[in-house]
Amino acid sequence: MVDVLQTPSLWVVIGLIAYGIAYFVYSKWVDEKIWEVSAERTTPAHMYLDGVEFFPVSRWVLYGFQFKSIAALGPILGPFIGLTYGWLPALIWIILGNMFIGWVQDYSSIMITVRNEGRSMGPLVYQYVGERPRTILLGYLLFYLLIISAVFIYLISVFWNVFPGTFLATLVIFISAIIIGAMIYRWQVNIYAVTTLAIVLVILAVAVGAYVPYPKKDFLDPMLGPGGTLLFWSIVLAVFLFFASIAPMPTFITPMNFISAFPAIFGVIIIILGALLTPLTGITLKHPTVASSDVLLGFTGPGPIFPILFVSIACGAISGWHSLVSTSTTGKQLDSELDARPVGAGAMLTEGLLALASLAAFMVVAPETIAALKGSKPAAFVTGATLLTSYLGGEALAAFWKSFFALFLVIYAFTVQTLVTRYWRVFSGELFTGGLSILGNKYVATVIGLIIPIIFALSGSWINLWIYFGGSNQLLAGLALFLVAIVVAKFKRPPYYALLPAIFMTIVTLFALIWETYDYIRRVSAYFAVLAATGDPSEAVKKLFARPPMTNNPPAALTVNIIFIIVGIILVVLGFLMAYYLATSYLRARGEE
Amino acid sequence: MLKREKKEEKKKGGLSALKGLLYGMAVHGSVTAFLRTRMYMEHLFMLMTLGDMLGFPIIPPYYSLRLLPYAVPNIKSWKTRLFRERDFTDLLTQ
Numbered sequence: 001m002v003d004v005l006q007t008p009s010l011w012v013v014i015g016l017i018a019y020g021i022a023y024f025v026y027s028k029w030v031d032e033k034i035w036e037v038s039a040e041r042t043t044p045a046h047m048y049l050d051g052v053e054f055f056p057v058s059r060w061v062l063y064g065f066q067f068k069s070i071a072a073l074g075p076i077l078g079p080f081i082g083l084t085y086g087w088l089p090a091l092i093w094i095i096l097g098n099m100f101i102g103w104v105q106d107y108s109s110i111m112i113t114v115r116n117e118g119r120s121m122g123p124l125v126y127q128y129v130g131e132r133p134r135t136i137l138l139g140y141l142l143f144y145l146l147i148i149s150a151v152f153i154y155l156i157s158v159f160w161n162v163f164p165g166t167f168l169a170t171l172v173i174f175i176s177a178i179i180i181g182a183m184i185y186r187w188q189v190n191i192y193a194v195t196t197l198a199i200v201l202v203i204l205a206v207a208v209g210a211y212v213p214y215p216k217k218d219f220l221d222p223m224l225g226p227g228g229t230l231l232f233w234s235i236v237l238a239v240f241l242f243f244a245s246i247a248p249m250p251t252f253i254t255p256m257n258f259i260s261a262f263p264a265i266f267g268v269i270i271i272i273l274g275a276l277l278t279p280l281t282g283i284t285l286k287h288p289t290v291a292s293s294d295v296l297l298g299f300t301g302p303g304p305i306f307p308i309l310f311v312s313i314a315c316g317a318i319s320g321w322h323s324l325v326s327t328s329t330t331g332k333q334l335d336s337e338l339d340a341r342p343v344g345a346g347a348m349l350t351e352g353l354l355a356l357a358s359l360a361a362f363m364v365v366a367p368e369t370i371a372a373l374k375g376s377k378p379a380a381f382v383t384g385a386t387l388l389t390s391y392l393g394g395e396a397l398a399a400f401w402k403s404f405f406a407l408f409l410v411i412y413a414f415t416v417q418t419l420v421t422r423y424w425r426v427f428s429g430e431l432f433t434g435g436l437s438i439l440g441n442k443y444v445a446t447v448i449g450l451i452i453p454i455i456f457a458l459s460g461s462w463i464n465l466w467i468y469f470g471g472s473n474q475l476l477a478g479l480a481l482f483l484v485a486i487v488v489a490k491f492k493r494p495p496y497y498a499l500l501p502a503i504f505m506t507i508v509t510l511f512a513l514i515w516e517t518y519d520y521i522r523r524v525s526a527y528f529a530v531l532a533a534t535g536d537p538s539e540a541v542k543k544l545f546a547r548p549p550m551t552n553n554p555p556a557a558l559t560v561n562i563i564f565i566i567v568g569i570i571l572v573v574l575g576f577l578m579a580y581y582l583a584t585s586y587l588r589a590r591g592e593e
Numbered sequence: 594m595l596k597r598e599k600k601e602e603k604k605k606g607g608l609s610a611l612k613g614l615l616y617g618m619a620v621h622g623s624v625t626a627f628l629r630t631r632m633y634m635e636h637l638f639m640l641m642t643l644g645d646m647l648g649f650p651i652i653p654p655y656y657s658l659r660l661l662p663y664a665v666p667n668i669k670s671w672k673t674r675l676f677r678e679r680d681f682t683d684l685l686t687q
Binding site for chain 1: 609610611612613614615616617618619620621622623625626627628629630631632670673674677678680681682683684685
């Protein structure tokens with residue numbers, strides 16, 4: 001038995017206790033004293049019951065739905081970038097972020113919908129802030145969706161490339177999803193039999209991934225040049241996403257969600273158990289507790305700890321995506337106001353647990369091992385998670401678990417990405433009308449929603465793209481918290497529990513977005529400086545955020561870097577405008593008291 | 594006896610919570626999506642059968658009248674659904 005302090009178990013236990021306090025003490029206090037919830041008050045699910053959008057659903061069902069809708073790769077891979085600053089700062093942010101900000105946003109977003117006739121985010125912004133901010137929100141979401149898509153498309157392509165066999169495993173899952181979909185909806189086979197079959201097919205997919213490790217990593221690079229394999233996988237993925245987006249939901253998306261729910265839950269449980277059992281399994285912490293001052297101050301690495309840490313660990317501490325889910329669906333189906341806490345706060349704290357599990361998986365991987373994996377975040381996660389689950393079969397089953405965790409990553413990314421691509425399509429249909437209606441066409445919109453993210457994904461540094469994603473996502477969360485503070489102030493209740501996190505998140509994320517934009521500007525300036533000095537574009541392109549195959553075409557790499565500067569400026573300007581409108585609306589709401 | 598019943602009830606509650614949790618994670622989103630799809634198909638059906646109520650007859654009135662008794666109970670909820678304003682943030686789960 002090893003020293004408990006040298007294992008992740010103690011820190012996981014501390015995290016669990018902190019989440020327990022957040023749920024049983026803090027959220028209860030907010031629930032009772034700020035919102036004064038009552039079982040007597042009719043919820044929109046009853047008030048506007050239509051059996052389609054508004055209908056009461058059990059708290060357990062909604063909790064499961066909310067968790068599955070909010071959990072993606074943010075809490076799994078974000079901690080790795082946070083780990084750049086050492087595991088302790090990452091752990092502190094995950095725990096404190098969840099305790100004081102994360103659940104506050106999810107729970108309160110549900111409550112503002114419940115108390116405002118089931119309105120979603122857009123109408124709420126319109127009602128409390130104004131028409132122009134609602135339009136700004138629409139524009140902001142457009143960029144937000146493109147950046148999410150870029151991040152997830154890139155990641156899935158990397159997973160398929162880095163872990164040989166994972167594509168075949170995913171293919172088995174895709175085929176299984178189509179079979180399962182037909183069994184449930186066409187042939188109406190007994191659900192228990194279908195569920196058992198789904199689990200067997202998942203095991204089969206993992207076994208295929210483990211024991212048929214083809215195609216090999218970078219197998220097309222000799223033919224297409226560096227980065228060719230990644231481009232190939234991105235296009236393959238885009239084809240799958242295209243059909244998933246335009247096909248009727250029961251054909252592919254819904255059975256895919258059904259089949260992937262089982263490994264997604266199982267994976268989290270076995271990692272957490274593995275982390276708790278580390279004093280017995282002898283797996284110890286291998287990562288530095290805190291990084292050097294150079295890294296903390298941003299002289300090397302992704303940037304200074306403030307603000308980068310707070311946007312890199314995105315969904316594991318707080319995420320704007322959650323407010324969209326909470327207001328668009330969950331808030332409309334709440335059976336009783338008393339359910340808002342277990343559903344909103346409960347699901348968010350469970351996602352915090354997922355972030356904690358991921359951090360534990362990274363903590364046990366030594367920096368030398370990460371260097372040997374060429375700094376690959378997904379590879380580091382899979383290595384750490386396989387190590388933590390060595391209590392399940394040891395070396396004999398290591399290949400199986402490695403394949404399982406690689407597939408686990410693909411599943412989390414793919415299920416969210418299908419929804420995002422579909423949402424982009426529906427969103428474009430609503431947005432582009434009149435002379436631009438061709439852009440709203442089902443096929444055109446889907447193709448645009450895939451090509452732009454692929455160009456983004458293959459162009460620059462992954463970490464910078466992730467920070468853009470985290471920054472825009474966290475900023476949306478800050479704005480949602482501002483909206484909550486306005487609604488609470490209108491109800492003449494103390495809004496500080498939401499206002500302070502709103503101010504913190506808005507400032508920190510705007511700083512992060514400014515930092516990233518500045519980073520791109522710096523790179524582009526360096527490009528022109530080198531070009532002026534040497535006259536050699538292939539030398540100057542090294543200064544840009546670019547990787548093969550983009551580095552072979554310096555003008556294209558430069559264009560994409562400039563596009564990223566423009567995207568960054570747009571996000572910052574829209575963020576500032578939204579923050580301004582929300583802050584003035586808040587002050588107006590306070591003035592009305 | 595009472596104790597045993599209580600225990601069984603608790604066990605049953607735990608089991609239904611677990612069932613609900615799994616249902617919520619695996620199926621609830623799909624069910625909501627199906628209900629929306631059905632809603633849009635119903636909109637189409639009602640417009641085709643009772644279109645002359647709105648001034649555009651699509652099928653001959655004879656068939657509309659034959660279908661009317663079946664459509665009447667749904668008219669009120671259909672109107673509520675059809676006329677509800679939907680924002681772009683309401684489209685998230687479609």
